[in-house]
Amino acid sequence: MTDGPRAAEERRTTDVVVVGGGVAGLVSALECAKIGLKVTLLERRDVLGGCVGRIELDGLVLDSGAESFATRGGAVAELIAELGLADAVESPNPAGAWLVWPAGGQRGVGAKLDAAPLPKTGMLGIPANPLGDDVRRIIGWNGSSRAYLDRLKPILRIGRAHSLGELVRDRMGEAVLNRLVTPISAGVYSTNPDDLDLDVVAPGLNEAMTRTGSLSGGVGQLLEERKAGTAVQGLAGGMHTLVDALLAQLARFDVDLVTGADVTDLARTDDGWRVSATVAAAARETEPETELAAEPTHDAATASGGSTFVVDARFALLASPAAASRHLLVEALEGWSEVSEWRAAASVEIVTLVLDAPALDDAPRGTGVLVAADATGVTAKALTHSTAKWSWLAARAEGRHVVRLSYGRAGEPNPLDGLSDADLRALVLADASALLGVALDDAAIRALGRAAWRDALSQATIGQRDRVRALEEALAAEPGIEVTGSWVAGTGLASVVPHAIAAAARIRHLAVGPSTGTAANA
Numbered sequence: 001m002t003d004g005p006r007a008a009e010e011r012r013t014t015d016v017v018v019v020g021g022g023v024a025g026l027v028s029a030l031e032c033a034k035i036g037l038k039v040t041l042l043e044r045r046d047v048l049g050g051c052v053g054r055i056e057l058d059g060l061v062l063d064s065g066a067e068s069f070a071t072r073g074g075a076v077a078e079l080i081a082e083l084g085l086a087d088a089v090e091s092p093n094p095a096g097a098w099l100v101w102p103a104g105g106q107r108g109v110g111a112k113l114d115a116a117p118l119p120k121t122g123m124l125g126i127p128a129n130p131l132g133d134d135v136r137r138i139i140g141w142n143g144s145s146r147a148y149l150d151r152l153k154p155i156l157r158i159g160r161a162h163s164l165g166e167l168v169r170d171r172m173g174e175a176v177l178n179r180l181v182t183p184i185s186a187g188v189y190s191t192n193p194d195d196l197d198l199d200v201v202a203p204g205l206n207e208a209m210t211r212t213g214s215l216s217g218g219v220g221q222l223l224e225e226r227k228a229g230t231a232v233q234g235l236a237g238g239m240h241t242l243v244d245a246l247l248a249q250l251a252r253f254d255v256d257l258v259t260g261a262d263v264t265d266l267a268r269t270d271d272g273w274r275v276s277a278t279v280a281a282a283a284r285e286t287e288p289e290t291e292l293a294a295e296p297t298h299d300a301a302t303a304s305g306g307s308t309f310v311v312d313a314r315f316a317l318l319a320s321p322a323a324a325s326r327h328l329l330v331e332a333l334e335g336w337s338e339v340s341e342w343r344a345a346a347s348v349e350i351v352t353l354v355l356d357a358p359a360l361d362d363a364p365r366g367t368g369v370l371v372a373a374d375a376t377g378v379t380a381k382a383l384t385h386s387t388a389k390w391s392w393l394a395a396r397a398e399g400r401h402v403v404r405l406s407y408g409r410a411g412e413p414n415p416l417d418g419l420s421d422a423d424l425r426a427l428v429l430a431d432a433s434a435l436l437g438v439a440l441d442d443a444a445i446r447a448l449g450r451a452a453w454r455d456a457l458s459q460a461t462i463g464q465r466d467r468v469r470a471l472e473e474a475l476a477a478e479p480g481i482e483v484t485g486s487w488v489a490g491t492g493l494a495s496v497v498p499h500a501i502a503a504a505a506r507i508r509h510l511a512v513g514p515s516t517g518t519a520a521n522a
Helices: 023-033 075-082 133-151 164-172 174-189 205-212 215-225 240-252 322-332 391-397 421-436 464-476 493-511
Strands: 009-019 039-043 054-057 060-063 098-102 113-117 232-235 256-259 261-269 272-279 307-318 346-355 368-371 382-385 401-407 445-456 481-483
Touching: 009 023, 009 272, 009 322, 009 493, 023 039, 023 240, 023 307, 023 493, 039 261, 039 307, 054 346, 054 445, 060 391, 075 493, 098 174, 113 133, 133 164, 133 174, 133 215, 164 174, 164 215, 174 368, 174 382, 205 215, 261 307, 261 322, 307 322, 307 493, 346 421, 368 421, 382 421, 391 401, 401 421, 421 445, 464 481, 481 493
Parallel strands: 009 039, 009 307, 039 256, 098 368, 307 481
Antiparallel strands: 054 060, 098 113, 261 272, 272 307, 346 401, 346 445, 368 382, 382 401
16 A cells, blocks of 8 residues: 555556456456465456445445356355355345236336246246246247247257347247346346357257257256256345455455556566556546445545556456456557457446335245336336345345346446436336336335446357457467456356456466476565
């Protein structure tokens, strides 16, 4: 930590410079520091944790972003145990989510909505049994009959599918696509199912379809083979406590954390890499956002007036969002202009409400609600009833209810952009009322908070995997620099954490002496 005002330019020398202080950056920094490498991490915002953040509302400390993790692969659970948080792991209420869709084909603001539990025997909303009662309740006999035609189409017509949406539309029809699949695609990936790569979002489904001869048969086979490790879990106290634990470990290994540092330049040097950043007097973020699980590393006075911050390092690891990382690579490495042509990112915002609403005590819509594509009277794409989902939170809330509404899809402007506080409040209250099936008035709102991510790029879109593979192949020819984060790793902590560990492992391999097993210059 630097004391007193910064000079016009401050320089540091380190082994590894990490750009980006989300979970990917924090994990990779820790992995490098654990073997004795000196690490400096630069984060543009004044807080660390990225999409795993926290917000305090009405005396409750809540997750503002990710509130759970998929247990597949075990990497997140291993990290949690390493950080001493294993006893805090909790499973959510198994009641599950509901779905809403227009009643009787109604459209527009004020249209009535029908609601039912989301069918449990499905994958990404694709039903294993299209004629099941829980499916017919949502898409009707006509929709279920059309979906059942999937069982009658010959296997040779399946081939290898690439687009999730095109496959579902062809095999099962629009009703399954709009009512069952699109709500999950929007809620999980903020992306239209037509743009989702089937092999990324449903690995093995192409092969299962070939074996069984139908889409529903392939889904059923994968569900039978699915292991318990695909469950979702969380942490008592919130997922943001993971960031607190990571920061405690980083402090233990004397990692230099610099917040409020807007990295502007990356350049190769004779000895490695040089990163230049501007440290401004105030945070540069102008969109509505939330406090995350850390205080700024530097005293506010150190950044008064702004300064240039230069770090020379043997190795560089970019864990910043897609646009920032691509910009640095294009500027630093000759012939890299092609990596700038990527899909547009999603603008996602979560609005959290703390409510006095006794009518919600019985969790009338389970742990949350997804919105069918044809439910035009609702602006939100999903709602989570957090106090119904997590018992630890219900205990702390002491009768209050915590509800989170999600807005924004890839390729579309965020519907909350430009709204006044009053208009935002009215919109989210109307959406919550419609989705929960309970009339909520303004007096029910005890507190409201917002968290925004304007550069969310899904790794699951068609072509993104090939672009990432090309990026990784090009990076392999540039020793000493790595890229990680959700835009290359995939959505969710179960994808981000192992990717960050692997990226750090490659740097560790280059840094470790051939026989000592410790960092060569540690």
